[in-house]
Amino acid sequence: MRQVTHIFKKEFKSYFLSPIAYIVISIFLLVIGWFFFTPFFLYDQASLRQFFILLPIIFSFIIPAVTMRLFSEELNVGSYETLLTLPVTFTDIILGKFLASVLFVAAMLVPTLTYPATVSLLGELDWGPVLGGYIGAVLLAASFSAVGLFASSLTRNQIIAFITGMVICFGLTLIDKMLFFVPRSILGVVGYLGADFHFQNISKGVIDSRDILYFLSVTFIGLYGAHLAMQRKK
Amino acid sequence: MIHAENLTKYYHDLCAVDQIQFDIQKGEIVGLLGPNGAGKTTTLRMLTGYLRPSSGNIQVKGYNIEENPLEIKKLMGYLPESAPLYHDMLVYDYLNYVADIRGLDEGRKDKRIHTLADLCGISRVMHQPIGECSKGYKQRVGLAHAMMADPEILILDEPTSGLDPNQIVEIRDIIKRIGEEKTVILSTHILSEVEATCNRVIIIHQGKIVADGGMETLKQSAGGEYLIHLSLKNAEMSAVETELKSIEGVIRLERVDVNGGHLSVKLVCRSTRDIREDIYVKMKNTDWLLLELYQETQSLENIFRELTKEN
Incomplete structure (x- = not known):
């Protein structure tokens, strides 16, 4: 666990050493701010519903951009070799990098806390769904980070890592919008696979163990995939 | 360890x-x-x-x-x-x-x-x-x-x-x-x-x-040979060859260079015997002038090239 902390600290710090962090945070805040507040006054409702509807789509391309360098850069520069010959296990490395990514996304969400603050000044805001939404956002960030980490462990090219991660995340987000094309017999299963479906449940303020279990499963599968990819490189 | x-x-x-x-x-x-x-x-x-x-x-x-x-x-x-x-x-x-x-x-x-x-x-x-x-x-x-x-x-x-x-x-x-x-x-x-x-x-x-x-x-295991380089003045190649080849332990004699009356030769010798004394004794009886004599043991380079030749 001590090693996980060291790797986490190093990765988290190095996000802020390169310009990527600032670019990603700016793009995130610009995009979500614009799309949330543009129609906000038309709806005339003091709720963050629209914000949480947008979040999975935006996370689908922001989070792979956050995670793309975690393994690909190491593989490309060759520092992967120095890292693996230090006294750390695969699990230490994966967890350290994963936590760095999740906390980075959480840090990215912090400025958006001004949205509920602003909205509550404008009208009567129900804080339950807001709290649920942020819990869901962190769970969603964890799942997508794990997926992005897996994509990054596959290749030494960051662009390929980004696109692979984005395709999987978009797939998970959009799959329950495409149920129309799916045969009736597997409708339930496919619907259950949708990340958006589970996220919207939580962001309504309903914290259901099934939704939490879903996000934890996706996280676990992503991290395990990264572990397998590392094993294969030996 | x-x-x-x-x-x-x-x-x-x-x-x-x-x-x-x-x-x-x-x-x-x-x-x-x-x-x-x-x-x-x-x-x-x-x-x-x-x-x-x-x-x-x-x-x-x-x-x-x-x-x-x-x-x-x-x-x-x-x-x-x-x-x-x-x-x-x-x-x-x-x-x-x-x-x-x-x-x-x-x-x-x-x-x-x-x-x-x-x-x-x-x-x-x-x-x-x-x-x-x-x-x-x-x-x-x-x-x-x-x-x-x-x-x-x-x-x-x-x-x-x-x-x-x-x-x-x-x-x-x-x-x-x-x-x-x-x-x-x-x-x-x-x-x-x-x-x-x-x-x-x-x-x-x-x-x-x-x-x-x-x-x-x-170095010992590789070949069991060493080299002696000689540089002479006033000497004919044929005479040098007959004189030096008769020394026990010399395997081969090669001419390296002739230049302005200087003759440089290389002797390949068995490492069981040091022949530098014999060379001196032989040369005393001739009117060759010795400019240079040095011994070269098998260098790591030779061993390396010998062992890693593409075959």
């Missing part, structure tokens, strides 16, 4: 390392020599646990690499080829991070980093990003990284590549000093480096060990 048994590594169908065996004792400085693609780096990578052998077994201080990779990694410091490190980290931050992972406690950490900075001569670049350092400095940072926890075994893959001649001498001194108490394995294709630093040489060719031993035994 290190025991490797039947180490084999396949990359898909390509056999990079083929049934290698060796034992390395504490306090040895072992040079791993071989032409490009011989399997040096692959062997080192397997020893450090970065690559898993396709078959075979490695034991370090009684630990098996499959069962206790962490224990082995704690004993080892490793500098990979061309020192791949994080480019956007500061040198100090990086060493600090390695010290943390290596489990140095807070009190000892700063002192150790400073000692290493002095030893490797990187005090000047401590607050520069690694990516902005020159190749030589990167290599030194890599060396400091490898020595961080004062490891019992130091494994260096081409430690002096990219350094200038002064730095090479410094690094060799450091390696020798460490080798007095620790075990060092280094790979290189610079032969003089092995002669200057190592007390044992393992030559690898096409994934197999073709020679293993101390510098002296290696």
Whole structure:
């Protein structure tokens, strides 16, 4: 666990050493701010519903951009070799990098806390769904980070890592919008696979163990995939 | 200390390392020599646990690499080829991070980093990003990284590549000093480096060990011949040939050069007999003038070329 902390600290710090962090945070805040507040006054409702509807789509391309360098850069520069010959296990490395990514996304969400603050000044805001939404956002960030980490462990090219991660995340987000094309017999299963479906449940303020279990499963599968990819490189 | 048994590594169908065996004792400085693609780096990578052998077994201080990779990694410091490190980290931050992972406690950490900075001569670049350092400095940072926890075994893959001649001498001194108490394995294709630093040489060719031993035994075992170079004035080639060939122990005589009345010849001799006295006795009776005479034992270069010829 001590090693996980060291790797986490190093990765988290190095996000802020390169310009990527600032670019990603700016793009995130610009995009979500614009799309949330543009129609906000038309709806005339003091709720963050629209914000949480947008979040999975935006996370689908922001989070792979956050995670793309975690393994690909190491593989490309060759520092992967120095890292693996230090006294750390695969699990230490994966967890350290994963936590760095999740906390980075959480840090990215912090400025958006001004949205509920602003909205509550404008009208009567129900804080339950807001709290649920942020819990869901962190769970969603964890799942997508794990997926992005897996994509990054596959290749030494960051662009390929980004696109692979984005395709999987978009797939998970959009799959329950495409149920129309799916045969009736597997409708339930496919619907259950949708990340958006589970996220919207939580962001309504309903914290259901099934939704939490879903996000934890996706996280676990992503991290395990990264572990397998590392094993294969030996 | 290190025991490797039947180490084999396949990359898909390509056999990079083929049934290698060796034992390395504490306090040895072992040079791993071989032409490009011989399997040096692959062997080192397997020893450090970065690559898993396709078959075979490695034991370090009684630990098996499959069962206790962490224990082995704690004993080892490793500098990979061309020192791949994080480019956007500061040198100090990086060493600090390695010290943390290596489990140095807070009190000892700063002192150790400073000692290493002095030893490797990187005090000047401590607050520069690694990516902005020159190749030589990167290599030194890599060396400091490898020595961080004062490891019992130091494994260096081409430690002096990219350094200038002064730095090479410094690094060799450091390696020798460490080798007095620790075990060092280094790979290189610079032969003089092995002669200057190592007390044992393992030559690898096409994934197999073709020679293993101390510098002296290696030189004796290879060929059993030595050379004598002669430079003469006032001498005819035919006369020289008949006179010198009659000396016992001379295998062959070759003309090297004729130039302005100077004749240079090379005598290939059996190493069982020193013929320098006989040459002198022979020459006393002639009116040749001797300008130069020197003996050349088999150099590591000759041995290396002999053993790693493509066939």
